[in-house]
Amino acid sequence: MGYVAVTGGKEAIEASLQHLSYERVKHGKWIDVETIKATMRGFLDQVMSESSLYSENLAALAMKQSEGNVEEAVFLLRAHRSTLPRLYYSTVTDPRDMFVHRRISASFKDIPGGQILGTSHDYLHRLLDFSLVDETEEEVLQKKADFEEVEVPEESSIPLEKLPKVMDYLRAEGLINEFPVNDEEPDDVTKLSLTFPSSRSERLQILTRGQTGGVVSLGYAGLRGYGSSHPNVGEVRVGLQPIHVQLDGDDEEYYIGSIKLTEVESFIPANVSENGKEVLEFDIGYGACFGQNETKAIAMSILDHALENPENTPIHDEEFVLLHVDTIESTGFISHLKLPHYVTFQSKLEQMRKIKKESEARK
Amino acid sequence: MNRALRTKLLIEIGHKEALVMANEIVERYEVQEIQPPRQGLTMIKLRESAKNSLFYIGEVLITETKVKVGNSFGTGIVMEENENLSRALAIIDAAYKENLPETVAWLQLLKDLEQKLQYEMEKVKCSIERTKVHFDTMKI
Numbered sequence A: 001m002g003y004v005a006v007t008g009g010k011e012a013i014e015a016s017l018q019h020l021s022y023e024r025v026k027h028g029k030w031i032d033v034e035t036i037k038a039t040m041r042g043f044l045d046q047v048m049s050e051s052s053l054y055s056e057n058l059a060a061l062a063m064k065q066s067e068g069n070v071e072e073a074v075f076l077l078r079a080h081r082s083t084l085p086r087l088y089y090s091t092v093t094d095p096r097d098m099f100v101h102r103r104i105s106a107s108f109k110d111i112p113g114g115q116i117l118g119t120s121h122d123y124l125h126r127l128l129d130f131s132l133v134d135e136t137e138e139e140v141l142q143k144k145a146d147f148e149e150v151e152v153p154e155e156s157s158i159p160l161e162k163l164p165k166v167m168d169y170l171r172a173e174g175l176i177n178e179f180p181v182n183d184e185e186p187d188d189v190t191k192l193s194l195t196f197p198s199s200r201s202e203r204l205q206i207l208t209r210g211q212t213g214g215v216v217s218l219g220y221a222g223l224r225g226y227g228s229s230h231p232n233v234g235e236v237r238v239g240l241q242p243i244h245v246q247l248d249g250d251d252e253e254y255y256i257g258s259i260k261l262t263e264v265e266s267f268i269p270a271n272v273s274e275n276g277k278e279v280l281e282f283d284i285g286y287g288a289c290f291g292q293n294e295t296k297a298i299a300m301s302i303l304d305h306a307l308e309n310p311e312n313t314p315i316h317d318e319e320f321v322l323l324h325v326d327t328i329e330s331t332g333f334i335s336h337l338k339l340p341h342y343v344t345f346q347s348k349l350e351q352m353r354k355i356k357k358e359s360e361a362r363k
Numbered sequence B: 001m002n003r004a005l006r007t008k009l010l011i012e013i014g015h016k017e018a019l020v021m022a023n024e025i026v027e028r029y030e031v032q033e034i035q036p037p038r039q040g041l042t043m044i045k046l047r048e049s050a051k052n053s054l055f056y057i058g059e060v061l062i063t064e065t066k067v068k069v070g071n072s073f074g075t076g077i078v079m080e081e082n083e084n085l086s087r088a089l090a091i092i093d094a095a096y097k098e099n100l101p102e103t104v105a106w107l108q109l110l111k112d113l114e115q116k117l118q119y120e121m122e123k124v125k126c127s128i129e130r131t132k133v134h135f136d137t138m139k140i
Helices: A010-025 A033-039 A041-051 A056-065 A070-081 A137-149 A167-172 A200-208 A212-226 A294-308 A318-322 A327-336 A342-362 B003-012 B015-028 B083-097 B102-129
Strands: A086-089 A099-104 A232-246 A253-274 A277-290 B031-047 B054-069 B072-079
Touching: A033 A041, A033 A056, A041 A056, A041 A070, A041 A212, A041 A277, A056 A070, A070 A327, A086 B054, A099 B102, A167 A232, A167 A253, A200 A277, A200 A294, A200 A318, A200 B054, A212 A294, A232 A294, A232 B031, A253 A294, A253 B003, A253 B054, A253 B072, A277 A294, A277 B054, A294 A318, B003 B015, B003 B072, B003 B083, B003 B102, B015 B083, B015 B102, B031 B072, B031 B083, B054 B083, B072 B083, B083 B102
Parallel strands: A086 B031
Antiparallel strands: A099 A232, A232 A253, A253 A277, B031 B054, B054 B072
């Protein structure tokens, strides 16, 4: 059977797009980008992380345009990103320099600087707050003022801009392997297609920009028996990470701003051979992503460790994990199933009819 | 004061001051725009702590401008879309490279900004400290 080129549907598509535009405005209401930026923190963080593009303004615009559809917003931002020139690479950014707004450990109660809860939904009852239905601007401003008037200590006592790492505890005891500083230039999956076996830098890049739901689901599967990386969360830190660049021919670094970042270090028991004896040590599983996305970063740390230690289960299989967690790749492929497959389906249909006819003839 | 701190102060807390400083230079010297403000990306290279290696965590949107003042080139880079601040930072950068006399007077202004930034950061730190857990032993 040959392919037959057909045309048609132009007017229908135009009308469909008009319907789409109408859906966004049909109630006569609108939301400006500034309001989205000010009130949709969680959405912006997720979209910036999955699109691998940090810009609250563009993420807010993408939310408005996509009517709150995360998949579509990420698609818009990835597409926009591909139109912009990459002008610089940052100097090495180390989360030890983060201005920490939240830092907790599930492994040690007493840690230098203490457990700092910061801002989190973790301590809520998760009951709908119906008072928000008719919230007024006046009430919002009053709540803001109330918070800003709360008495705080006169002087801070915790160095939040240089907070020690929890894992330094275990390193000091020799319970975690110390790795020498590796300054090898990372691979970049946005420049060169992934091949297997992958490098560590490729794995981390794909996981950090992975679809939140995909990364979390696979991390969970790893805990439920499809993997053997069972972590204790050593440290979750969220805060503002300063970014610098080095300009050609200049010695001095240039500060360009700061980004919100989540970083997770998970402790995972591992048997290692030392002087011919098997001893128990801790490996570190690493997770980090744009914005405050703690569940994703924890799941990433599980997958990072699993992929560093290949085994015969799906979560330890780099092809299985890395080829399926990307938002654009997975939603794009699933979504393409909606496109016309008339010829391939007709071909299958004809085969089935033929087989059915032959089997009926044999009866 | 080094460039990293200077740019940090102007970006974090001194937008208005940066525009005034740049304007001083524009009024007194010829400023040639080599690269008008344009949007682009900076790829962030992150140090991961498990194996101490590097990887790319993603890109950040920036606005970049390049100018020439006298014989010196200056660069202005700021996150997000902000043409005015980017241009002002480029002019200030060029002024420092050209050792213009105005930069001497700017030192006090920058020191004031540094104090202001420290004060603002201290306020944030004090507020965050309220969320520190104080464990008490339970009586059973």
